Amino acid sequence: MSIVISTDKEKLDINFIHEFLTRSYWAAGRTKEQVKTTIEHSMCFGIYLDEKQIGFTRVLTDYVVYAYLMDVFIIEQQQGNGYAKQLMQTVMDHPELQAIRRWMLLTKDAHKLYQQFGFDSMDNPSWVMGKLNI
Known part of the structure; x- marks a missing residue:
């Protein structure tokens, strides 16, 4: 079995991505468009x-x-095989992303994964603001 990680948007399976995201807690209801x-x-x-x-x-x-x-997701059938770590390592190592000063993400349940790549709670969370349009 061989793993390939690619930034080629032409290879992306939009139906697959949409189907997973609509079942997720963070993107439920997102349309295919x-x-x-x-x-x-x-x-x-x-x-x-x-x-x-x-x-x-x-x-x-x-x-x-x-x-x-x-x-960020790996389909349920393939979770637990280290693929999320491989995906994250590829993102963090990508040459075009090396100059970035501040990375951010939101997660409800994957803190341990992201902590392996240097993500942590913000030192000054009161500095962070947001606006949610529902």
């Missing part, structure tokens, strides 16, 4: 096992100051 738009405006990473997509993530970034890691 919205998924396409997010992909168009992000640096995307697909992970493939024997040429079949098993996971995805995307980075919203200006390539210098800020990067926001989003929509």
Whole structure:
């Protein structure tokens, strides 16, 4: 079995990505058109096992100051095999993302994964603000 991680958006299976995201706690209700738009405006990473997509993530970034890691997933059948770590390592090692000063992400349940790559609670969470349009 061979794993390939690619930033080639042409290889991404939009239906697969949309199907997973609509079942997730963070993207339930996102339409396929919205998924396409997010992909168009992000640096995307697909992970493939024997040429079949098993996971995805995307980075919203200006390539210098800020990067926001989003929509990280490995399908349920392949979780626990270290593929999320491989995907994260590939993102963190990508040459175009090395100058970024601040990385951010939101997670409800994957803190241990992200801590392995230097993510932690913010020193000054009161500095962070947000606006949620529902």
